[in-house]
Amino acid sequence: MQQLFKQPEEAAPTGRVVGLAVAANVYGTFDYLWPDALGQPVRGQRVRVPFGRGNRKLTAVVVDTDRPAGRKKLKAVAEVVDPESLFDDVLWQLGQWITEYYLTPPGMALAAMIPSAVGRHAPKMETVVFLTSEPADWPHRLGALQKRVLDELLEACK
Numbered sequence: 001m002q003q004l005f006k007q008p009e010e011a012a013p014t015g016r017v018v019g020l021a022v023a024a025n026v027y028g029t030f031d032y033l034w035p036d037a038l039g040q041p042v043r044g045q046r047v048r049v050p051f052g053r054g055n056r057k058l059t060a061v062v063v064d065t066d067r068p069a070g071r072k073k074l075k076a077v078a079e080v081v082d083p084e085s086l087f088d089d090v091l092w093q094l095g096q097w098i099t100e101y102y103l104t105p106p107g108m109a110l111a112a113m114i115p116s117a118v119g120r121h122a123p124k125m126e127t128v129v130f131l132t133s134e135p136a137d138w139p140h141r142l143g144a145l146q147k148r149v150l151d152e153l154l155e156a157c158k
Contacts, residue, residue: 016033016036016041017067017068017069018031018034018065018077019064020047020049020062021060021061021105022049022051022058022059023058024105025105027103027105029106030051031074032049032060033075033076035077041062042065042084042085043062043063044062044087045081045082045086046061046081046114047060047079047080047081048060048077049077057078061111086118098113
């Protein structure tokens with residue numbers, strides 16, 4: 001049968017194809033193209049990927065590092081969030097069990113297992129103060145708390 005409009009042929013993806021569980025309310029995993037510039041994929045590491053028609057960036061977890069390349073056009077992984085896996089074998093099996101027992105999307109189950117503080121907070125900063133002048137040079141009008149802090153610093157210097 002002849003076609004009125006010729007369909008463009010899609011080339012098979014080049015590079016490695018990985019299976020990802022997206023942290024969204026969709027059941028199943030999705031195939032993505034893994035760029036060589038990102039290094040080797042590791043099961044359990046988090047990545048950022050374009051998802052859906054709007055290509056919004058979502059976090060996903062690598063569930064399979066070697067999928068067969070089909071003839072579909074695949075989106076590429078945008079960036080690696082964690083260079084190594086966040087799940088040991090026991091946690092990985094627990095995530096699989098949660099997915100099967102509670103009929104939960106795998107991406108949601110794995111995302112719920114990651115502590116919320118991972119990757120969100122900057123490291124604590126510590127302020128170091130050095131006394132560079134004599135007490136006679138300090139302002140005379142200090143508040144009670146400021147005076148107490150200065151007294152503590154002077155005691156620590158002795």
